[in-house]
Structure formats: C-alpha cells, structure tokens
Amino acid sequence: MDLRFGDSKPTDEERDAVDALLGPPESAWEGADDRSDADLRWARGGRAARDRRDLLLPGLHALNDRVGWISEGGLDYLCRRLTVPPAEAYGVATFYSMFSLKPRERTVVRVCTDLACAVRGAVPSAERGGAVAGVTVEDSPCLGLCERAPAVLTIRAGAPGAPPRTPNRRSAPRPQAPDGLSPAHPAPAEISARPAFEDEAEGRRGEAVPQAGDPALILLRRVGVVDPASLDDYRAHGGYTALRRAFALGPAAVIREVTDAGLVGRGGAAFPTGRKWQATAAQPDHPHYLVCNADESEPGTFKDRVLMEGDPYALVESMTIAAYAVGARHGYLYLRGEYPRARRTLEHAIGEARARGLLGEDILGQGFSFDIEIRRGAGAYICGEETALFNSIEGYRGEPRSKPPFPVEKGLFGKPTAENNVETLVNVLPVLTLGAAAYAAIGTPKSTGPKLFCVSGAVSRPGLYELPFGATLGDLLGLAGTPDTLRAILLGGAAGGFVRPDELDIPLTFEGTREAGTTLGSGVVLAIDDSVPLPRLLLRVAEFFRDESCGQCVPCRVGTVRQEEALHRIADRRGAAAAADIALLRDVGRAMRDASICGLGQAAWNAVESAIDRLGAYA
Amino acid sequence: MTAIPLQPPRRLVEFTLDGEPVRVPEGGTVLDACRAAGKDVPTLCEGDTLKPKNACRVCVVEVEGARTLAPACSRRAEPGMEVRTDTERTRHSRRLVLELLASSVDLSTTPRVAAWLKEYEAEPDRFGPDAARLGESPRVDNDLYVRDYDKCILCYKCVDACGEQWQNSFAISVVGRGFDARIAVEHDAPLTDSACVYCGNCVEVCPTGALSFKSEFDMRAAGTWDEAAQTRTTTVCAYCGVGCNLTLHVQDNEIVKVTSPHDSPVTHGNLCIKGRFGYQHVQNRD
Numbered sequence: 001m002d003l004r005f006g007d008s009k010p011t012d013e014e015r016d017a018v019d020a021l022l023g024p025p026e027s028a029w030e031g032a033d034d035r036s037d038a039d040l041r042w043a044r045g046g047r048a049a050r051d052r053r054d055l056l057l058p059g060l061h062a063l064n065d066r067v068g069w070i071s072e073g074g075l076d077y078l079c080r081r082l083t084v085p086p087a088e089a090y091g092v093a094t095f096y097s098m099f100s101l102k103p104r105e106r107t108v109v110r111v112c113t114d115l116a117c118a119v120r121g122a123v124p125s126a127e128r129g130g131a132v133a134g135v136t137v138e139d140s141p142c143l144g145l146c147e148r149a150p151a152v153l154t155i156r157a158g159a160p161g162a163p164p165r166t167p168n169r170r171s172a173p174r175p176q177a178p179d180g181l182s183p184a185h186p187a188p189a190e191i192s193a194r195p196a197f198e199d200e201a202e203g204r205r206g207e208a209v210p211q212a213g214d215p216a217l218i219l220l221r222r223v224g225v226v227d228p229a230s231l232d233d234y235r236a237h238g239g240y241t242a243l244r245r246a247f248a249l250g251p252a253a254v255i256r257e258v259t260d261a262g263l264v265g266r267g268g269a270a271f272p273t274g275r276k277w278q279a280t281a282a283q284p285d286h287p288h289y290l291v292c293n294a295d296e297s298e299p300g301t302f303k304d305r306v307l308m309e310g311d312p313y314a315l316v317e318s319m320t321i322a323a324y325a326v327g328a329r330h331g332y333l334y335l336r337g338e339y340p341r342a343r344r345t346l347e348h349a350i351g352e353a354r355a356r357g358l359l360g361e362d363i364l365g366q367g368f369s370f371d372i373e374i375r376r377g378a379g380a381y382i383c384g385e386e387t388a389l390f391n392s393i394e395g396y397r398g399e400p401r402s403k404p405p406f407p408v409e410k411g412l413f414g415k416p417t418a419e420n421n422v423e424t425l426v427n428v429l430p431v432l433t434l435g436a437a438a439y440a441a442i443g444t445p446k447s448t449g450p451k452l453f454c455v456s457g458a459v460s461r462p463g464l465y466e467l468p469f470g471a472t473l474g475d476l477l478g479l480a481g482t483p484d485t486l487r488a489i490l491l492g493g494a495a496g497g498f499v500r501p502d503e504l505d506i507p508l509t510f511e512g513t514r515e516a517g518t519t520l521g522s523g524v525v526l527a528i529d530d531s532v533p534l535p536r537l538l539l540r541v542a543e544f545f546r547d548e549s550c551g552q553c554v555p556c557r558v559g560t561v562r563q564e565e566a567l568h569r570i571a572d573r574r575g576a577a578a579a580a581d582i583a584l585l586r587d588v589g590r591a592m593r594d595a596s597i598c599g600l601g602q603a604a605w606n607a608v609e610s611a612i613d614r615l616g617a618y619a
Numbered sequence: 620m621t622a623i624p625l626q627p628p629r630r631l632v633e634f635t636l637d638g639e640p641v642r643v644p645e646g647g648t649v650l651d652a653c654r655a656a657g658k659d660v661p662t663l664c665e666g667d668t669l670k671p672k673n674a675c676r677v678c679v680v681e682v683e684g685a686r687t688l689a690p691a692c693s694r695r696a697e698p699g700m701e702v703r704t705d706t707e708r709t710r711h712s713r714r715l716v717l718e719l720l721a722s723s724v725d726l727s728t729t730p731r732v733a734a735w736l737k738e739y740e741a742e743p744d745r746f747g748p749d750a751a752r753l754g755e756s757p758r759v760d761n762d763l764y765v766r767d768y769d770k771c772i773l774c775y776k777c778v779d780a781c782g783e784q785w786q787n788s789f790a791i792s793v794v795g796r797g798f799d800a801r802i803a804v805e806h807d808a809p810l811t812d813s814a815c816v817y818c819g820n821c822v823e824v825c826p827t828g829a830l831s832f833k834s835e836f837d838m839r840a841a842g843t844w845d846e847a848a849q850t851r852t853t854t855v856c857a858y859c860g861v862g863c864n865l866t867l868h869v870q871d872n873e874i875v876k877v878t879s880p881h882d883s884p885v886t887h888g889n890l891c892i893k894g895r896f897g898y899q900h901v902q903n904r905d
C-alpha cells in the first residue's frame with residue numbers, strides 16, 4: 001500500500017488528541033515533526049502497520065472529542081499514524097452522524113425529534129427556529145431517553161480534565177421553549193472527583209424503573225437499589241454467584257444450561273442463545289471473540305442504557321460467563337455514542353473488576369483469562385446490525401456484510417464471534433443462579449424468562465418495566481397508566497408495528513405477537529394519544545429510515561426515500577386520493593422487505609404498513 | 620493462447636434450478652448455474668473480474684425456505700437447494716430495483732438496461748416528477764477520464780478495483796450515508812489532489828458509464844460517439860515487458876478508448892496509465 005497524504009497539517013491540539021490515544025509518533029514517517037538519522041532506517045509496513053486499522057474509530061472520536069470536528073489536517077495525521085488511506089478514513093468519518101467534517105461550535109446540542117419525544121412535544125429544528133451563540137444545535141434520532149422525553153444531549157469538546165468537557169445529558173425543559181434552547185439549561189454539573197458519575201443520585205434513584213425495589217424483579221432487581229459504582233454493593237446483592245456457578249459447571253455445561261433454559265436473543269431476532277454459543281464454541285478457528293451489542297438505537301428503546309447505568313457489574317459478569325462458555329479471551333462492548341453516562345459507569349466497573357481479579361489474567365484463580373474493551377459508536381443505527389457492528393469496530397464503514405458466512409463462523413476480524421445484546425447477556429445470570437429448569441418455568445413454554453419493556457409516550461409512568469413473558473399488553477399498560485385518549489400503540493419501535501387500543505389482550509411473547517400479526521421487536525411499547533397526528537409520526541418513521549440507511553443496497557437506499565416522498569404526498573389525504581400512493585408504498589415496501597441486504601431495509605416498511613392495515617391510516 | 624491454471628478437480632454441487640437439476644463446481648454461485656443453463660438473470664454490480672458486492676439486488680432469486688430473496692451473484696450453490704429465478708416475487712423485486720434506480724440515476728449509458736426495463740415492465744416515472752434524483756454534474760478535473768456521478772449506481776466496483784482487489788491505490792471510497800452516499804476521494808477534493816494513479820481500472824469496471832474516457836465523454840457531448848462504427852483490435856502493449864493485452868477501440872481511424880480483455884491471464888482487464896491512456900503517440904501525424 002503506497003499511501004499518499006495531503007499537505008494539510010494538524011494543529012497542536014489535534015496532534016495531541018491523536019497522540020494521547022496512540023502514543024507519540026515513532027518516526028517522521030508517522031508524522032513526527034523532527035527528522036532524525038533513525039528515520040533512514042525505519043520501516044513499518046505490511047501487517048504490523050495495517051493491524052491497527054481498528055483504532056481508526058477511536059482516533060476519529062479523539063479528534064472530534066477534542067476539537068468538536070474533524071479537520072483535513074487532523075484526519076491526515078490520524079491516517080499517517082495508522083497507515084490508513086485518507087479516502088477510506090474520510091468515507092468512515094462521513095458515515096457517522098456524531099462526527100462533523102466541517103467546523104462547528106465546541107458545544108453541540110443534539111435535540112431528539114424522534115417518536116417518543118415527538119409524542120411529548122419535541123419539534124424539529126426547521127420548526128423550532130432561533131440560533132444560540134456558541135452552540136451548534138442538531139436534530140438527532142432517538143437518544144434513548146424516552147422515559148424522560150423530550151430529551152437533548154449536550155456534547156462539549158475539549159481536553160480531558162479541562163472542564164467543562166464531559167458530555168452531559170439532561171432532559172429538556174417541558175414544554176419545549178418555542179425559541180429553541182436556552183444555552184443555560186443543560187449547563188454541566190460541577191465535574192465530580194468521583195470517577196463514575198456526577199449525577200449519581202439520579203442513577204441511584206432508578207427513576208427510569210417505576211418498579212424499582214419490587215422483590216419480584218429478576219433483571220432489574222438491583223437497578224435503583226445498589227450503588228452502581230460499588231463492586232462490594234453488587235456482591236452483597238448476589239453479584240458474581242453466577243460466575244462461580246459457571247466455573248463449577250464448566251463451559252459445555254454452561255451452554256447446556258442456557259440452551260435448556262430456552263433463552264433467546266432479546267434484540268428482536270429471537271435467535272436461541274445457547275445455539276449461538278454452541279456454534280461459536282465449536283469452531284476450530286481461533287481466537288474466538290465475544291461482542292456485546294450495546295448499540296441499541298431503535299427509537300423508543302432504552303433498556304440497555306438503564307441496565308448499564310444502574311447495574312453495570314451485571315453486564316461485566318455476564319460477559320465474563322459468555323466468554324468462558326464460547327472460549328473467548330477478548331470481549332468488545334460496542335456502546336452507543338449517545339450514552340456517555342453508561343460509558344462512565346461501565347469504564348469504572350470494568351476498571352474495578354480488573355483491579356479485583358474479576359477480569360484479566362486468571363479470573364478467580366480458575367485459569368481463565370478475559371478482558372473487556374469498550375468501543376464507542378458514533379451515531380449510526382445500522383451499527384446495531386451485527387455484521388455492521390463488526391465493520392465499525394474494525395475501522396470500516398458500518399455497512400452490513402452479506403450472510404452467509406454467519407458471525408459464529410466468520411465474525412469480528414473474520415474469526416468466530418458470539419454477539420449478544422445487553423439484555424440477553426444479563427439474562428444469563430438468572431439462568432445460572434436459578435438453574436435452567438426454574439428459569440424456563442418463568443414465562444410461556446416458547447418464550448421463557450423475564451422480559452424488559454420500554455414504555456414511553458402517552459402514559460403517566462413511562463419507564464422500563466420487567467414482566468414475565470406472557471403478560472398481556474393491557475397488563476403492561478395498566479402498570480404504566482394509559483390515558484383515555486389512547487389512539488394506538490407502537491410495538492417494537494420504528495421497525496415494529498402499530499396495534500389498536502382494542503387489542504390489549506395480545507400476549508407479550510414472541511409467538512403471541514407473531515400470531516397477532518405484529519412483533520415484539522426489542523420491547524418498545526410506545527403509547528400514542530390523539531395529540532400527535534398519525535401521519536406525522538409515520539413521516540418521522542420514514543425519515544428515520546431514510547437517514548439511517550447505510551446506502552449499500554438499492555431497495556433500501558432509494559426505497560426509503562421513495563417511501564418518505566409518498567408519505568409526504570398523502571400526509572393530508574385520505575381514501576381514494578391516497579390510494580395510488582398507498583399502492584406505491586406497498587410495492588416499494590415489498591421490494592425492501594424481500595430484497596434488502598439487512599434487517600434495516602427489510603423492516604423499513606413495517607410500521608407504515610401496520611398503520612395502514614391495522615389503524616386504517618389514510619382511509 | 621490462454622494459460623490453463625492447474626488446480627485439483629473441484630467437486631460438483633447439485634441443486635435444483637427452476638425445477639431442473641443443475642450442477643456447478645463447488646464454490647460456484649447460483650448465477651454461474653443460471654448462466655450455464657442459459658438463463659438471463661440481469662446483473663449490474665456483478666463483475667467478471669471482481670468479487671460481487673451484491674449491492675444492486677437486481678439479480679435476486681428465490682431460495683426455497685429462505686425468508687428473503689437471495690442475490691444470485693454471490694449466493695453460493697449448496698447441495699439440494701431449490702432455486703427459482705422467475706417467480707412473481709423475483710420479478711417484483713427486480714422491477715422495483717430497476718424503477719428505483721432509473722428514477723434516481725441517469726441510466727442512459729448503461730448497457731442492456733433499457734431492455735430490462737421493458738422486460739420487467741418498469742415504470743420509473745410513477746414516483747412522480749418530484750422524486751429525488753442524484754442531480755450531480757459531471758466532474759471534469761483531468762484530461763484522462765471523467766466522473767459523472769449522476770450515472771452512478773453505487774455498485775462499489777470502482778472502489779474495489781482501486782482498493783485491495785486490484786490496484787491497491789485506495790484513492791476513492793464511498794462517503795456519506797444512505798441516499799447521500801457518493802464515491803469520492805478524501806475531503807471530496809478534485810482527482811488531481813488525490814492518490815489516483817490514473818490506471819483507469821475503475822473506468823474499465825464501471826457498469827453504467829459514470830466513469831468514462833475523456834475522449835468518449837467529449838464525443839458523446841458532441842454527438843459523434845458511434846459504437847457501431849468502431850472497430851476493436853486486441854494487441855500487446857509496447858511499453859514494458861509484462862505483455863498486457865490492449866483492446867484498441869478505433870473510430871474514424873482514431874483510437875477513442877482502450878480496454879483490456881477481462882479473460883486475459885496477464886491483466887484480467889487491468890492496465891496501467893501508460894497502456895490505458897498513453898496512446899496519443901500512435902496517432903501523432905506531425
């Protein structure tokens with residue numbers, strides 16, 4: 001590879017940001033200022049140079065975090081350090097919505113305009129108006145703060161340790177100020193000396209979990225109860241008993257327990273976790289990897305965030321168990337870029353676990369070594385697709401790969417990989433502590449165990465709820481408190497489907513929702529009253545998919561645009577006036593579902609279809 | 620004479636294609652089987668010298684038991700699979716893919732696409748006059764080739780040919796996301812500021828004419844481009860000792876473009892800047 005770099009030079013700040021991640025450059029060939037005699041005898045190429053490609057995304061974050069945007073000089077310097085072609089790095093940087101390749105203010109306020117926030121009165125910037133000096137305001141897809149909607153995320157660039165720097169998230173004032181955002185509102189709390197979180201009280205109250213403290217809870221029993229920063233507190237509440245049981249059983253028996261428990265993936269696809277682990281463990285190729293998918297970005301979903309912020313050690317422990325079962329020594333935790341607080345709690349938890357011998361070499365003296373590396377996403381819904389996530393970690397554009405080969409065979413870095421999302425992994429703890437039989441007795445025969453539901457929208461107690469599989473939609477909404485004006489419920493987020501208020505007896509199980517012709521998806525339950533017109537919500541869904549399509553395949557890249565255009569045309573039309581466009585939507589939707597590469601395109605028409613067929617939208 | 624690569628004999632995989640038993644060598648694709656059986660499956664992003672990206676989805680077929688359709692170009696044949704190439708479902712997706720492309724991209728120089736639009740009864744106009752198009756103007760920033768991204772279907776072939784599959788220059792990449800995704804060099808600069816070495820291998824693989832010789836672009840603009848009047852002569856490049864095959868496209872006794880046979884064991888269709896663009900001396904009559 002004969003790389004050519006441009007003439008742009010990095011600023012001292014940019015150079016410093018990259019060097020803080022990668023260490024100082026070893027040679028002028030790598031971008032050091034001074035040439036020395038040693039440079040004449042310096043060579044690094046081939047695999048050694050290219051193997052660091054996976055540091056590209058962290059490097060882009062380093063630049064963006066420090067300066068607020070990524071300049072030509074900064075990008076070129078990063079490329080030189082990592083032996084990455086500048087064109088490819090530019091392609092990667094432009095893929096993510098949290099990076100800017102143009103100058104912008106150091107403070108960026110991202111305003112969520114997605115479904116749950118729209119139901120609660122958030123308005124897009126085009127209708128909001130009003131600029132604030134020194135602040136760049138951007139619209140954002142769902143920030144995963146739906147229980148506190150409407151929400152904004154404030155990100156401040158700057159050097160580490162120089163306050164105010166730490167990204168800080170708050171819920172926005174309600175109702176939304178008509179002139180946009182007051183810059184004073186999301187002012188940072190004083191940066192705390194405590195390593196984990198500055199607004200700890202909030203994490204501890206567990207305000208996102210209305211059932212907090214209920215002894216019947218299994219997955220959420222520690223959220224809002226334990227101090228998320230304290231490993232001792234975690235152990236006092238039953239932490240690390242599952243790992244000890246796993247070590248007592250051995251890897252094969254752990255997989256058997258998980259299989260017998262009937263645990264299936266909670267991300268939406270409902271693939272049996274035991275089978276995935278078995279298939280990974282059985283691969284002769286090495287190393288094996290474990291990847292935790294914490295990139296939940298489905299509009300209306302916030303369960304993984306609440307788990308990670310409220311009970312981070314549970315995730316660390318369950319990842320350790322999963323890695324033990326599949327024979328992985330290295331685990332990646334791919335965390336949404338929009339979750340800075342979860343990142344801080346997890347970084348702290350991983351550090352503590354490492355210091356106490358629960359991660360690293362020879363865990364608990366069992367001869368098993370495992371460690372976890374957090375990788376931060378940068379604003380791309382598609383990176384929640386497992387193979388897109390691999391590409392993102394590897395430093396490529398987050399485009400899904402075509403399957404087969406499946407990740408259990410060729411996953412991260414082309415090696416056998418078990419990928420599970422946060423909720424699935426956390427379920428492994430009760431599987432081991434209760435035993436497979438007792439776990440399988442929870443729920444229904446086909447959907448076993450407890451399930452988390454993200455309830456938001458027009459309810460009086462929005463938040464994260466835990467119910468055993470088999471509870472009905474009505475049971476759940478009864479807990480959350482629905483208004484009389486309930487117009488529809490969106491199940492499963494933007495990729496899910498709408499149901500009517502008279503369908504509250506749908507059992508919330510994989511088979512029950514399938515029979516009812518809808519989907520459980522990732523567990524989103526978004527209640528919609530008559531305050532927001534349905535066509536406007538459908539437009540938002542369409543806009544979401546248009547924005548988040550990676551652009552790789554034609555049905556999704558162009559189909560999502562055509563879908564949005566048609567919904568714009570019929571926003572105020574009904575009946576015969578809308579019939580032609582609805583026929584067109586059906587045609588486009590069917591091709592997206594049949595011919596797209598990945599689940600994003602295949603699901604991009606679900607919600608709109610269900611609104612037309614079930615709710616009678618535009619009729 | 621074509622060299623015949625020596626390799627162990629490959630086993631044959633047997634499966635059912637439109638109800639007929641077919642056999643392809645192990646590792647072969649459904650598309651290989653379709654072509655061997657004489658079935659005309661449309662393809663755009665598939666290229667004979669590159670690993671298919673299966674991004675265009677125009678070659679989709681129905682595989683028994685699969686939830687979604689599969690791209691014939693990259694779905695490997697498996698023993699016992701049942702594949703249908705011409706069902707209502709495959710025709711629907713192919714028609715929509717063609718409509719979506721034709722409504723957003725200028726396909727006027729894409730070979731065979733007009734026939735496919737007709738065959739699949741595609742009506743690209745039905746998305747209305749306001750349907751978003753790429754709306755790009757041609758980029759003429761050097762004397763050798765032109766990038767007219769209004770014709771680009773994002774098949775990734777140029778990126779793959781420039782990158783690790785052939786040239787290893789990595790001068791271009793897909794940038795942006797979704798409908799706004801485009802092919803560009805770093806910082807979307809002119810080609811002359813990039814790592815491009817002007818081998819023209821991207822032009823060779825471009826299926827739509829989005830990348831074309833400057834000579835072809837100018838002649839098309841002037842209305843003098845006439846493929847029917849062109850002769851093609853395959854010869855050997857005289858610049859160095861590698862012995863690459865060149866195919867000279869000649870119109871009115873002038874070389875108008877240079878390609879290389881894709882089945883040439885030396886070049887597989889690839890050339891360097893001299894072979895591809897260095898032909899002016901041949902027709903220098905002063």
